[in-house]
Structures are given as C-alpha cells and as structure tokens.
Amino acid sequence: MNTKDYQFIPPSKAMKWTGIIATIGMYIVNLVGFLDTQTGSALGCGPDWPLCNGQVIPNLNNIHVVIEFTHRMLVGGFALLATIYMIWALIRYRSFVEVRIFSLVGIGFIVVQSVLGALAVVFVNPPTVLALHLGFGLLAMVGVALLTVFLFQLDAESGHRRSGISFRQDTPISTKRWVWGTWIYTYIAIYWGSYVAFRGAGEACPTWPLCNGKVFPGFSGAVGLDFIHRLAAVGLAILTVLLLGNLRHYKATRPDLYKGAFWLFIAVIAQIITGANLALSHVATGPYLLHIATLMLLFADISYLVLQVIPLSKAEQPNVEPESGWSSRQVHNPQG
Ligand code: HEM
Structure with missing residues (x-):
C-alpha cells in the first residue's frame, strides 16, 4: 500500500500549519476573553464597536482598555485566520462530512460569538445568556481543533504511516x-x-x-x-x-x-x-x-x-482490509 492507492490529495504542510496556528490562536483568544470578563474589562473600549473609545488605536493608559483592545485585536487576527483556514478546508475536502461539520461549527460559533460579544458591549445581558456566550467560544475553538486533528488523520492515512494520531x-x-x-x-x-x-x-x-x-x-x-x-x-x-x-x-x-x-x-x-x-x-x-x-x-x-x-462517513468507508493493525482505505477524491 502506498500513497498512490489514495485518490485524494493529502493536506499540504501549509494547511496543517495554518490549522495548528489557528487552534493555538483560538485557545489564546478564549483565554483572553475569559480574562476580559473576569477583570470587568468588557467595557474598556466604552460602548464603541468596532472603534475603541472612538479611536482606531485607543490611548492605552488603563488596564481595562489594554485587555479589551488586546482581546479585540486577537479576535480580529486569529478568528479571521481560523475562518480562512476552515473555508480553505471546506473547498478542498468538502466531500468529508467531518470537514463540513467542524468547519461549520467553527465558523458558525465564531460569527455567533462575535455578534454576541458586540451586543454585550451595547446591551446588558442576563447571566444565563452571558454563560452561554462563553460556551460558544469553546465550541468555536473545538471546531477548529477537531478539523485540524482530522486533516492530520487524513494525511497519515494517505501516507499510510503512523503519526501518533489514529484514524x-x-x-x-x-x-x-x-x-x-x-x-x-x-x-x-x-x-x-x-x-x-x-x-x-x-x-x-x-x-x-x-x-x-x-x-x-x-x-x-x-x-x-x-x-x-x-x-x-x-x-x-x-x-x-x-x-x-x-x-x-x-x-x-x-x-x-x-x-x-x-x-x-x-x-x-x-x-x-x-x-x-x-x-x-x-x-x-x-x-x-x-x-x-x-x-x-x-x-x-x-x-x-x-x-x-x-x-x-461514506467518503471514508474502507474497501481494503486493514494491514498489520493499521487501517488502509481508499478514499474518494474530494476535488470531484
Ligand atoms: C472539574 C470540573 C470543573 C469545571 C468543568 C469547572 C468549570 C468552571 C467554569 C467554566 C468556570 C467559570 C469561568 C467563567 O465563566 O468565568 C469556573 C469558575 C470557578 N470554579 Fe470551576 N470548574 C470545575 C471544578 C471546580 C472545583 C472543584 C472548584 C473548587 C473547589 C471550582 C471553583 C471555581 C471557582 C471559585 C470559580 C470562579 C467563579 C467566579 O469567577 O466567581 N471549580 N469553573
């Protein structure tokens, strides 16, 4: 069994690295988001969004402004990177139901999270809604993380090598x-x-x-x-x-x-x-x-x-028996 037995193009190094960076980035975004809430910095930029205290780059003279502005910058950078990554994966590997689910979960919750985050600045939400908001951030991170794990599994499967990540x-x-x-x-x-x-x-x-x-x-x-x-x-x-x-x-x-x-x-x-x-x-x-x-x-x-x-999923159904404990599969070409 070698790479030629697989009919799909394995994820490129660039795509896998983007996945790793996007996953770590979403982890950091969540951590700073929790810090933002815990330190009561959510209104550090005042009721303004997307501007911060009426400015593109605010006066960073107060810790709440620093935390809220850093959070917004991190969301802007990593959530955007994660969204581009998931769209990229969707275009390349859309025939895999896992890719569709994880990308849509990731993109969907990034959008919901951003809208709720912006609304939270303008409106005062009850604790029941605020608690949901944080859970959505975790789901967005997990969507990106699982998509990355899955792409690594596809790569390992296509190369028919053990990578420490089992299919x-x-x-x-x-x-x-x-x-x-x-x-x-x-x-x-x-x-x-x-x-x-x-x-x-x-x-x-x-x-x-x-x-x-x-x-x-x-x-x-x-x-x-x-x-x-x-x-x-x-x-x-x-x-x-x-x-x-x-x-x-x-x-x-x-x-x-x-x-x-x-x-x-x-x-x-x-x-x-x-x-x-x-x-x-x-x-x-x-x-x-x-x-x-x-x-x-x-x-x-x-x-x-x-x-x-x-x-x-159907796109992964094996039609070759496992060899020496490591499953070998032919997978349909997701490029069509
Ligand atoms: C193992 C399961 C646990 C989970 C999944 C969990 C999860 C959480 C979560 C999600 C928060 C809220 C973060 C936020 O939204 O700001 C929190 C806060 C907290 N947890 Fe846990 N926790 C666990 C165990 C514990 C245990 C065993 C203790 C204490 C012995 C504890 C003490 C606290 C305290 C004091 C807070 C802070 C509440 C506040 O900010 O007022 N947790 N935990």
Whole structure:
C-alpha cells in the first residue's frame, strides 16, 4: 500500500500549519476573553464597536482598555485566520462530512460569538445568556481543533504511516453513548461554572474541601450555586473514572480511545486542583486563568474522544482490509 492507492490529495504542510496556528490562536483568544470578563474589562473600549473609545488605536493608559483592545485585536487576527483556514478546508475536502461539520461549527460559533460579544458591549445581558456566550467560544475553538486533528488523520492515512494520531474505526453504540454522555455532562458542568461566575457566587465557598466548614452547606443562594459547581466536579470525576474503566479493553486495539480517556481523567484532576486553588485564592486573576486554561484542555480532550467515535462517513468507508493493525482505505477524491 502506498500513497498512490489514495485518490485524494493529502493536506499540504501549509494547511496543517495554518490549522495548528489557528487552534493555538483560538485557545489564546478564549483565554483572553475569559480574562476580559473576569477583570470587568468588557467595557474598556466604552460602548464603541468596532472603534475603541472612538479611536482606531485607543490611548492605552488603563488596564481595562489594554485587555479589551488586546482581546479585540486577537479576535480580529486569529478568528479571521481560523475562518480562512476552515473555508480553505471546506473547498478542498468538502466531500468529508467531518470537514463540513467542524468547519461549520467553527465558523458558525465564531460569527455567533462575535455578534454576541458586540451586543454585550451595547446591551446588558442576563447571566444565563452571558454563560452561554462563553460556551460558544469553546465550541468555536473545538471546531477548529477537531478539523485540524482530522486533516492530520487524513494525511497519515494517505501516507499510510503512523503519526501518533489514529484514524477512526467504528465503535459499538455503548462506547459512543459513554463518550457522548461524558461530553454532554462536561458541557453542562462548564455552563454551570460560567453561570456561577456571572452570578458573582465564586467566592461564596472560600474554603476547600469543605464549603465554609460544612459537608452539606445547602442548595440555596450563592453558597448553593457554588456548592453545586463542586458537586458537578465530583460527578465529572466519577464519570471519567467509569469512562476509563469502560474503555480499558481498547488499550491495545484502540489506544487513541484509551489514551484520550486517560488524559481526560488527568485533566479533570487538574481542573479540581486549579478549582480548589482558585477558591482558596478568593478568585484571584492568576488562579482563575489557570482554571480556565485546564478547562479548555479538558474540553478539547473529551471533544477529541467524540471525534474518535463518530461513525465513518461514506467518503471514508474502507474497501481494503486493514494491514498489520493499521487501517488502509481508499478514499474518494474530494476535488470531484
Ligand atoms: C472539574 C470540573 C470543573 C469545571 C468543568 C469547572 C468549570 C468552571 C467554569 C467554566 C468556570 C467559570 C469561568 C467563567 O465563566 O468565568 C469556573 C469558575 C470557578 N470554579 Fe470551576 N470548574 C470545575 C471544578 C471546580 C472545583 C472543584 C472548584 C473548587 C473547589 C471550582 C471553583 C471555581 C471557582 C471559585 C470559580 C470562579 C467563579 C467566579 O469567577 O466567581 N471549580 N469553573
């Protein structure tokens, strides 16, 4: 089996590098976006958009102006790069349903996020809407990241070489349910964390592991919101251990699934540690950013697992039997 057996042109180096840069860029854009919200800098440019305090380049004499203006510049640069990259991938590899889905998710949520971000400057939104806004930013990042992983898989598949990134094979429905269930639970837990932050309840339990010295502080008020956030974290830790147990029989045959679940477990532990550190720091900015940085890795990991259990699209159906444990496939030419 060699490259000629494949009828599509593998992604170029330029496209793969653009994907890596766009993914890292979206990660940074999200991080600075969270910083923007946490430091109350969203109005650093006043109610102006796209201008900042009525100027193209504002007077950077105030930290809120610096943060908001940097966020806008990063969005302008990386979100634009990511959009161009996804359109490029769509043009080249549109016959792959994964490319269509991830590009549309990425582009769609970048647009929704930009519109909501601009509206948030002009209108005061309720915490329920603001919390959604942050989740959309994560979905945009994940769209770009999964598209990049998929293009690397196509490249590895076309060259028929191991790259550390396995191409997918179909999995039983029970595996899909476990992975999708964990993804949905994680997304809800993230939404709740964001809701707690927007309700200003993050400091209600400034102690850890107990909340104000109580095992059960109750579910009412700010303490209740904060306590549910901690319970959700315990729930996620249990779910991740169960997922790992469920996927352990894939250790030899599908290391991508097993390793993905293992790293998810590590990410959840890191999330809990950074969460405890954040609570004990009385929600200081540095620990906050650390909590968000691990959160995005955690979410990227579980989203990668989702990609790995998505059924193969028609364009990827194998018509050659796997050789020595590495699947060989003929793939239709996406160029038409
Ligand atoms: C493992 C699951 C966890 C997830 C997915 C998670 C997620 C989040 C998210 C999304 C935010 C809000 C960021 C924002 O929108 O500004 C947040 C904030 C926060 N989290 Fe977590 N977290 C987890 C665990 C924990 C744990 C175990 C603790 C404490 C022991 C904790 C303490 C906090 C605190 C104090 C805040 C700040 C709220 C504020 O800004 O007022 N988190 N978390």
